[in-house]
Amino acid sequence: MEKELKVAALRNGTVIDHIPADKLYKVVSILHLDTCEHQITIGNNLDSAKVGKKGIIKISDRAFEEDETNKIALIAPNAKINIIRDFVVVEKRPLILPDEIREIVQCTNPVCITNNQPVTTRFHVQKHDGEIMLKCHYCEREVQRDKVKIK
């Protein structure tokens, strides 16, 4: 089989490529694509030289704010975001991990207030010896980036 995905090229919209296969549905969830009404093409477990098995998402006629796409940096820091207009890539958007992450992450501490009352989660992104940690704004528990629970 050819490397190309057998779907129509995107005229206008957003392509998120090089998502590690096991993170694809988390990205779907972070961007709330389950309730998005635009045309969406999702491919997964495609061969990729870079990440082994990759996922790709194409969303027609939809632009995302940077703070939306930056949330992807948490779980798929090497994913590529391309903004397409008239079949042409007009922007290759870098993923920048924000200093603070709201809502999408669930605290790993079962007795944290955010897991027991209707409180929006907030995490501070911190670096310790090169390792990225998320610290709960409320209970102050830290969790390594690759161990975060996405809601």
Add this chain to the structure above:
Amino acid sequence: MSNNSLVSISDYSKEEILAILDSAAQFEANPNRKTLDGKVIATLFFEPSTRTRLSFETAVIRLGGSIIGFSDAATSSSSKGETLNDTIHMVSCYADAIVMRHPLEGAARYAAEVSPVPIINAGDGANQHPSQTLLDLYSILKTQGTLENLTICLVGDLKYGRTVHSLIMAMSHFNPTFKFIAPDELKMPDEYKVFCRKKNIAFTEVNELNENFNDADILYMTRVQKERFQDLMEYERVKNVYTLYNAMLDNTKPNLRILHPLPRVTEIDPDVDSNEKAYYFRQAQNGLYVRQAIVSKVLKNSK
């Protein structure tokens, strides 16, 4: 949100900590000052804590303020399913400040965000208990005459013990030397050792109590809790190794003082109580003056 809240010891700078201790000393000299005349303070204890609650309530009453509140969640509207947000909003209609103990971690930070009046954290689960830390500091200052360059031994449950974690944070302003004495199961978590290294704070780790504290200025004992152990045989062994007896104090420095956040169980034998180095009961008394200072600061009414 009220910026005057005290949620975590790290909310206070070194200068603010010293100002609180100075103010506490003034309250110790003269505990009955009517600086809170006409003020209403709520004490919301969603989980019982007799010592902390009585200490805060006494502090407020001695300052001429009044107390409303509850000492057990079963008697509050949270037992009917009211959210913390709603309880805080309701109580803030009546009170000028809220002292809160809550079993959920992060509850105090959250309450401080939604509350129009200042929140004083009197313990949120295993997370923070800043008034305990400030009274520990006050006790150290009072017994040693300084907070600078002291050797402090932390003993017992260093893994889950929030008082020792907060004490490390607070003492980091004063160039301490720490000795962590704990069984392997209850060792100091890495994040606090990383913190010490970052701040250039010297520390050593040992796992026997013995005479490892002969060079110490402060011996800070904590309770080794049975429920922390998977293996009850191991608990029985550790419990006995981590008991302090009077005879073990023979070769310690004359200025050594023994602190304990209380309640103690077996970790300090009653034969230590009569030793002049035993300071834990007076430490609890210091809590009153420190809480007077905290409530006054939070209400910006310290005169």
